[in-house]
Amino acid sequence: MTDERSAWPLWTADQRAGELAAQQQREAEQLTADQEFSTLGLAAPCAECGRPVRPDERYCENCGADVHPEVAAQSAAGARSEATVKLNRPVQPRPACLECGGEVDSDGYCQTCGTKAPSARDRFEAGPADWVGGVCDRGVVHSRNEDAMALWASPASASTRDAVLVVCDGVTSSQDSDVASLAAAERARDILASSQPTGLGTTDSHDAALEAALIGAAAQANEAVIAHTAADSANAASCTFAAAVVHGARIHWATLGDSRVYFLGEGAKVQLSTDHSVAEELIRAGSSRHDAESGPQAHAITRWLGRDADDIVPTVGVFAATTDGWLVVCSDGLWNYASEPAALAAVLLEAADQGGSPTEIAARLVKWANAQGGKDNVTVALAHVVATLNTTSPAASPDPSGSDGAHPASTNVKETN
């Protein structure tokens, strides 16, 4: 009987004969299985099926259930307990996922929805003051971001509110235009921010000084583009140029190509700049804006910065705000979806009504453009202009057409899209 109390069904040569005899007897009894164990001395029944189990058995012969579950439970707890899982190595905090707000993993993708977090070049923001901000974004369709943006604002302690907003849109058909456009925008911003020319104190001399500064900044930006272009490049890097300088409520601007400057508020909705593009020439020739801007050469620009540019003197203008509003400097990735000032103003003012910083408002406009298709890179730079700060001049008249009539349409054309 000692054998039957052992934990292990021990196999030995001597025991074998006895076991066999017992087994043969059991097999014979299997036909009347219900009584099988009645002759063997009953123990506690199996918890699973209720059949009696011999004391030396670990598992029920009928259903296979573990009749000493506490033994298995112990080992399971010991060997297979799993601590709280930490999936990722420690990483520096990253901005939340743009799609779902989830955490972005160190591999560059959202941990929740898998959306790829844009690289620092594919999407970046700037907010140099609480009234100036912008977002430069790859958009949806293009594989890289060739738009560029550079912003500056005077410190909050300064006596006047000054800002510089520069947007450059790299020409897709040229090489390295993403590098060139960023170099151009940053160079122009740096020049304009470091030499805030005020002229001789009169409005006229201030305007003249800034006009010269903007033309100079465009020339410097052109140098920057050329410096980033290989001398033997068959397809020289090139980009548009749109810059605006805010001094109180007075806005000076300069453009080359089809990046635009708008002033949009409740009281004034104006497109300040005029495109240097095939579309614009079609409009002058009598086409409707819609037809011209959706035509086959809608995105062909006639002037630009770059080694192969004929003329790098931008069209310049000045605008004095008489009502509060937003200065908008943007690439065609935005205005493609709302070209008319009134249409763009509607989108902007709705975004602004939700509150937040200019950067957040610009981000809403970018998101809106991407939701419309995001067919091009999208850049939106904003400055909130307060009319009562217009102390340097009695209301100057808006000059949306610019002062540059000296540059007739060129036959030299580039596709920006």
Added chain:
Amino acid sequence: MALFTSAVYQNEFLPDGGTDVNAIVTIACSGAGAAGQTGSGDAGEIIIVDTSGSMGDRNMQAAKQAAMVALDHILDGTYFAVVAGNHKAYLAYPMVQSGAGMVRMDARTRAESRRAISFFRADGGTAMGNWLNLARALFDSIGGLAQKHAILLTDGENHNETQQQLDLAIRNSAGQFQVDCRGIGVDWKVAEIRKIAQALLGTVDIIPNPSQLGQAFAEMMQKSMGRGVAQADLRVWIPQGAQVLFVRQVSPTVEDLTQRGVPVNPLTQAYPTGSWGDEERDYHLQVRLPAKSVGQEQLAGRVQLSVGTEVLTQGLVKAKWSSDTNLTAQINPEVAHYTGQTELATAIQEGLAAKAVGDERTATTKLGRAAQLAVRTGNAEATAKLRKVIDIDNAETGTVRLKRAVDKADEMALDTASTKTTRIRG
């Protein structure tokens, strides 16, 4: 510490509206070390030998020799036990009546266990569920074994217990220990043994001739002792709103893991892969995603190998929607290859099953498709094994005839090897 690396093979481009992403992820392990010797815990080995009456003198003698050879390959210090199985399961070594049912291998225990095996005599029936239950109890009697592996040898069908009893024993053992199974002779059922091996992350093979048994046992034990990574999981993360259509191991053999996932967090499942030596394994993942607009890119899956809670390597499966049909129409060669290999395994198994029940038409169609796939994908082993069961008239079209006289062992060898795949790369 073992080094794991991963590589992803896929066409990440999806057409507009496309939702299904396929990828082959190769995971390689190097510097695995030896089982139980890497400082991460002890290893345990159990040799289970069929001692049922059907073994007869010749097979019993070969099995004893093979078990002794296997003992020689168990590294000193490894916990081990020997189980004799018929309609019951007996602890043959160590000869203890209670307490720890396994002992460490050394010169003395090796000699004693050889002696115990020498007393084996063929008698009784077959109940493999009992063998597995005893093995599990023996492993459990040694606290904290990091790695548990058994070799199971049988020669016959599981006559002495119900299907439910065997299934329950398999279910209770899954995730507890691994079992490599070998069948000797031709009286055992491939499907029955494959079920055990697949659930317990092991292999299955036929030993047609008893003289080959020693070599087979030596190889199995050597391989097991070379697995220094005790237990690893394949972890698959998918984005919110996505769905894993399947996860398969596709090399060295086809194993569907889809239903074996254990949730790690709401977006991640862990699929047990057992122990690892220095080796490479390939996995095929198919994920369904909500379609995004053309130009968008997103991650479709993170495929990771983890030991415990530590992620040791990660492959990224991506999705990029594109309107360029030159990009989206391409099928990745690795994905195509393993899709074919998986279909090959199914065609062989279904063909043989149809043949076994006398459905010659289905058998001819399925095995014809198998021959076509085996030749097309360069699976020489499967082609050679198929040729012993069918005459291939035209491999291109899959036109075949069933051979009239087939050696049962050849048919079983084709069946057991059906899940073995070839690799597309050298």
